[in-house]
Amino acid sequence: MKDLTQVEPGEQKAPVMAPGHNYGTITDKISSIVLKKPVSKGWILGFLVCFVILQWMLYGITLLFFKGVGVWGVNIPIGWGFAIVNFVWWIGIGHAGTLISAILLLLRQSWRNSINRFAEAMTLFAVACAGMFPIFHLGRPWVFYWLFPYPNTMGYWPNFRSPLVWDVFAVSTYGTISLVFWYVGMIPDFATLREITDKKWIKYVYGMLALGWRNSARHWSRYETAYLLLAGLATPLVLSVHTVVSFDFAIGIVPGWHTTIFPPYFVAGAIYSGFAMVLVLAIPIRKFYHLEDFITARHIENSAMVMLATGWIVAYGYAFEAFMNWYGGDVYEGFVRFNRLHGPYAFWYLALLTCNLLIPQVLWFRRVRLNNFWLFMISMDILIGMWLERFVIVVVSLHRDFLNSSFGMYYPTQIDWAIFIGTLGFFTACMFLFMRLLPSISIFELRTLLPEAEAVVEAAQRTYAAGYRKIDAYSPFPIEELWEAIGFHKNGVAPVCLLGGLLGGTGAYLLQWWINTISYPVNIGGRPFHSWPAFIIVTFEMTILFGGLSAVFGMLVMNGLPQPYHPLFNVERFALATRDRFFIAIFASDAKYDLIETREFLQTLHPHSISEVPT
């Protein structure tokens, strides 16, 4: 296997992990941030600042709830102001996390293993920030649950032919799957933290969260399948989310919105800003927590190159939009192009082009990609640029309506700013808490980057060959050969996932069909009641949601988790299974089991120690 702590001859890149690490040092280094290091003054100060900013948001929200959306600067013709700009911006930022954790996993990019955890956390907090805005935008946020199909007293259902309803399903599925993906990824690391900490109540907390994970090869087998399936489901999901967000605009007939290029252009923009946020977080985090060994120059450089690539897709989007405005020959579309360049918001359009197109071109230079300070500044610049892009799309398209009599300008109020900046505080405060309370780098996935232990696989094979069948093996990270060696070939997670996905998809389609043709056929714009193209989105989202949840819960149930108590935990050395040691267990229920003979057999495997496990 390729040693990832080294670079190949001629390769002009830093290694994925600094050399000189073993399973133990990785474990200690990452877990010490959570368990050993004292809370630094810098952390407290940073958290307090974010917390204070967060209060500003709460103030804004409170005022909004009591007084209504009149506290914002939105007014006809600009009905979508900061709320929608911020929604799209935040959800876009979230996309990088899923891209790193899911798409790069499928593409076997091993460098993702050290940044996926906090990128997923970033996704989750960004989706939380994003999810708030459409709800505030409802005007009556407390009845947000009307967006979901439930047997309500109105006898009425959400309009499944509206992109705004698709959005509800896309974003809530995305939030749920991201949360599950994040949590499942952390289960083995919780087990590690459970064994390392000395404090009893902390042991309890991580012990509960770990669900009794004990690194069994059978468990790993199901776990790996479930994780891979989740990644496979999350990949089309993440592409669908920003596609659906772009439909909110593209399905409308507003010039500047009604564009078929929006879906790919939005997805690229999302990943562009998402990687900018990854770098804005990764650069200071690796510095303050001395994680340069795991988040190496390679990660930073790769992220910068992803930004450069997606930046050009976005540039293509801008160019194509402008071209179609001219080529389409529509007078209103033509005006969009004129108005962006010469209208009252021209400065912001040019600022957007500068931030998103011009400045990031310095990333062509390797020296810039490797300079943390400048890369940080460019990432900030891209975040600002992408925010401006959404501002231009939302506000500049709306402020010139078809008739001169309904032209207007948008002036954000203090409350608009309070809520927007407040979400930045919320996001960073969550990140601060995350860094302190949870393993910010996936420990077990880092272990897989090191050369694998062959000894335990061989020992397992010999145990199986000796005729023992009721056996299990334990390793600090998944080893495919290990579960094959103990004769565990079919884990049954995939069929459960397939079944769940099919049920979810069929159920969602039947529900929409029943609602629109039988329960309450409402004539909307003369479209057919059974308009299947409109039902695709929700059907797709529910397939992903139910498939993903079935894979995870199927994995947990088949593994018999949660099982916080297990006889194996009585063996003191077994704690090392979550760190750097490997174990083979032969159960007393095995037909060939005999206390003395089995012990003798185990001696032939040359173990460090042999323990008899009391039941």
Added chain:
Amino acid sequence: MQIFHRATNTIAKASIYGALLLVGFILWACVQFQRSPYVTYAHVARPQPVPFSHEHHVGAIGIDCRYCHTSVENSNFAGIPPTKTCMNCHSEIWLGAGMLQPVRDSYATGKSLVWNRVDDLPDFVYFDHSIHINKGVGCNTCHGPVDRMPLMYNEGSLQMEWCLDCHRSPAKNLRPRDQVFNMRYEQPSTQKPLLYAGKVYTDQMALGADLVKQYHLRTVADITSCSTCHR
């Protein structure tokens, strides 16, 4: 290291399935609560300035609905009678009853009695009494057995699904126009057949279907369209 007791395994699993059940129960409870009289005030009598009894005036004495609710046949509003309507009788009978003091005061001062509205639809609903009366919807179909209500209460939940229940299938409630104000009207059945327009009906749906045609009811698609009620 063994942190948890053996029983934790059972507790952990039970708490997860228990939490799922609990969430399910809470959702079910919310659905039920929204339809309960606590929210809808169905069958809850409202206090009034004068404890006016429909049971007495309609059931016992037999006054027709339209004697007081004069505009019900040709207006969206059924009409609340002026104090004068009360005084038509009460200037002759029950002169000394203390219960009626607010009525006499109102008559003397010219200040209206302020009744507490019972069947109160939201302001975003456009409702017209006359169309319902003229298409053969009986008073008590929506208002319930008013002739048996000592104090007025609303019979239905007044929620949209309650309106839709009839709008989706009007035939099941229609009756001949001359029976609209009949508080003790019974739908035709094999035991009590109804003779209407020279035809004997033993089944409500058959009668309803004929009335839908005869009274020119709009289609179900029309009367369940959004803008029929939300204008």
